[in-house]
Amino acid sequence: MTDTALAGASPDQAAPGRTKRPASRPAAKPHGQWKVDGTAPLNANETWKQEDNGLNVRERIESVYAKHGFDSIDGTDLHGRFRWWGLYTQRKPGIDGGKTATLEPHELEDKYFMLRVRIDGGALTTEQLRVIGQISVDFARDSADLTDRQNIQLHWIRVEDVPEIWRRLESVELSTTEACGDVPRVILGSPVAGIAKDEIIDPTPLIHELAERFIGDPELANLPRKFKTAITGHPSQDVVHEINDVALVGLVHPELGIGYDLWVGGALSTNPMLGKRLGAFVRPDQAADVWLGVTSIFRDYGYRRMRTKARLKFLLADWGPVKFRQVLEDEYLGYKLDDGPAAPKPSTPGDHIGVHEQKDGKFFIGATPIAGRLSGSQLVKLADTLEARGSQRLRTTPHQKLVVLDVPGDQVEPLVAELDALGLSARPSVFRRGTIACTGIEYCKLAIVETKLTAATAVAELERRLADLVETEQLPQALSLHINGCPNSCARIQTADIGLKGMMLPTPDGDPTPGFQVHLGGGLASDSREEAGLGRTVRGLKVTADDLPDYVERVVRKFVADHTEGQTFAE
Ligand code: SF4
Numbered sequence: 001m002t003d004t005a006l007a008g009a010s011p012d013q014a015a016p017g018r019t020k021r022p023a024s025r026p027a028a029k030p031h032g033q034w035k036v037d038g039t040a041p042l043n044a045n046e047t048w049k050q051e052d053n054g055l056n057v058r059e060r061i062e063s064v065y066a067k068h069g070f071d072s073i074d075g076t077d078l079h080g081r082f083r084w085w086g087l088y089t090q091r092k093p094g095i096d097g098g099k100t101a102t103l104e105p106h107e108l109e110d111k112y113f114m115l116r117v118r119i120d121g122g123a124l125t126t127e128q129l130r131v132i133g134q135i136s137v138d139f140a141r142d143s144a145d146l147t148d149r150q151n152i153q154l155h156w157i158r159v160e161d162v163p164e165i166w167r168r169l170e171s172v173e174l175s176t177t178e179a180c181g182d183v184p185r186v187i188l189g190s191p192v193a194g195i196a197k198d199e200i201i202d203p204t205p206l207i208h209e210l211a212e213r214f215i216g217d218p219e220l221a222n223l224p225r226k227f228k229t230a231i232t233g234h235p236s237q238d239v240v241h242e243i244n245d246v247a248l249v250g251l252v253h254p255e256l257g258i259g260y261d262l263w264v265g266g267a268l269s270t271n272p273m274l275g276k277r278l279g280a281f282v283r284p285d286q287a288a289d290v291w292l293g294v295t296s297i298f299r300d301y302g303y304r305r306m307r308t309k310a311r312l313k314f315l316l317a318d319w320g321p322v323k324f325r326q327v328l329e330d331e332y333l334g335y336k337l338d339d340g341p342a343a344p345k346p347s348t349p350g351d352h353i354g355v356h357e358q359k360d361g362k363f364f365i366g367a368t369p370i371a372g373r374l375s376g377s378q379l380v381k382l383a384d385t386l387e388a389r390g391s392q393r394l395r396t397t398p399h400q401k402l403v404v405l406d407v408p409g410d411q412v413e414p415l416v417a418e419l420d421a422l423g424l425s426a427r428p429s430v431f432r433r434g435t436i437a438c439t440g441i442e443y444c445k446l447a448i449v450e451t452k453l454t455a456a457t458a459v460a461e462l463e464r465r466l467a468d469l470v471e472t473e474q475l476p477q478a479l480s481l482h483i484n485g486c487p488n489s490c491a492r493i494q495t496a497d498i499g500l501k502g503m504m505l506p507t508p509d510g511d512p513t514p515g516f517q518v519h520l521g522g523g524l525a526s527d528s529r530e531e532a533g534l535g536r537t538v539r540g541l542k543v544t545a546d547d548l549p550d551y552v553e554r555v556v557r558k559f560v561a562d563h564t565e566g567q568t569f570a571e
Pocket of ligand 1: 448
């Protein structure tokens with residue numbers, strides 16, 4: 001069997017040693033793999049993606065839609081290709097979550113957009129931060145959320161303002177290119193790349209190379225679904241690599257030196273799977289080729305028939321890591337990769353909260369808002385504040401936090417106080433530190449419940465109610481609380497100690513009320529867990545949004561009462 005035939009074998013085909021399927025059985029439907037089944041589109045999305053690449057919509061936005069307004073936008077552009085430039089229509093205010101599943105999409109949709117600013121590696125200068133903040137003030141009703149993929153999201157954007165927003169972003173080398181859509185999304189990168197004392201390898205040159213060579217490349221702009229990348233060289237493994245389509249994790253090979261451990265096929269959503277190691281050691285000079293190879297496998301062999309089965313994780317689940325690596329090496333790289341060990345388990349948290357010394361003797365400060373919520377004015381003030389204290393660089397993180405870089409030692413404490421006044425705590429409570437929330441019903445058309453305010457209320461309530469445990473130093477060191485507005489998993493509910501999936505819950509009087517299905521016991525390497533794992537749904541364990549603080553308080557008090565010496569909450 002040729003390599004190509006091996007690579008293209010459908011999971012429905014008989015494997016060697018297995019009984020062949022009876023001839024009378026109907027042939028399995030094609031998966032829509034381009035290299036196996038041909039490129040004829042098998043669903044409406046694949047049809048319009050082939051008819052006109054999503055990247056091409058930019059020209060129409062600038063020359064037609066921005067001039068003639070929302071009602072002039074072609075439907076396929078609006079609900080499809082706009083994403084290739086980071087634009088989604090947002091939810092009309094005031095629509096109850098119970099109606100999300102019953103209304104038509106156009107009934108849920110407002111004439112405003114969410115705009116996602118792509119920040120590869122989370123790396124920002126204060127000048128760039130100020131530009132984003134001012135765009136928010138001028139065009140986005142002062143909205144600005146840090147996402148858990150290192151982007152900044154603005155809301156209330158009018159299509160008329162998009163060209164000017166792009167002009168301002170691009171004047172400081174920022175963009176919204178492929179911030180959404182079936183493309184290589186923002187590249188997660190270690191927020192302490194290049195500055196941490198204990199860094200194994202600085203991934204910054206690699207992230208720059210990937211962004212410059214491949215983002216906006218039409219050859220990679222029609223993938224079966226979204227494609228997520230994470231790269232870190234920090235021992236805390238701070239980029240949630242287990243839930244990305246492709247990830248490179250820095251390590252020292254005992255014989256070959258510094259390089260990366262290759263992971264493939266992680267993703268959450270409604271069918272969560274953790275990524276798998278291919279057992280391959282990637283030298284720094286091989287890393288860009290390996291990334292391109294994995295992305296190209298997804299483009300060429302990914303399943304395109306059903307969008308619910310199109311993520312890379314489904315291909316990996318069928319092929320397995322051995323075959324995936326073989327196809328990568330034989331068909332895409334043209335050489336074998338060396339075998340390599342796993343990176344050692346992290347021993348420090350990957351959220352980088354607090355004050356830490358850099359390798360050059362300056363300091364970095366990790367600080368958190370509540371559940372990623374900020375405003376444009378805050379971003380502008382933050383840029384001014386950092387510059388006044390001698391810093392001109394910062395990073396967003398995959399934990400909805402910020403890391404300020406290059407702070408001189410004598411400026412640390414004044415800056416910590418000023419950050420606090422701006423709503424960014426460098427010494428947060430365990431609740432504030434561990435809570436993240438997705439966009440939720442405020443703006444998201446798929447949402448069933450509110451999330452950001454629910455998170456803020458829960459954090460404030462828990463800080464007040466559990467003050468006695470703070471005083472007696474009995475609180476767990478870490479506790480992650482992740483809140484989603486619907487069954488999708490934008491806030492990674494399956495990877496939290498307590499993950500909450502938004503849903504409407506029945507009440508005794510018959511009126512459904514917003515609430516959550518509870519997942520317990522998930523976590524990733526960056527949470528300092530011994531073993532990454534997905535949380536489990538506890539059957540029947542649901543909590544209303546109003547009762548959420550009560551529920552978490554009970555769980556924490558039970559942990560404090562029952563835990564053994566040294567046991568973490570995750571255990
Ligand atoms: Fe929207 Fe659901 Fe994602 Fe939250 S989890 S942002 S509600 S799609």
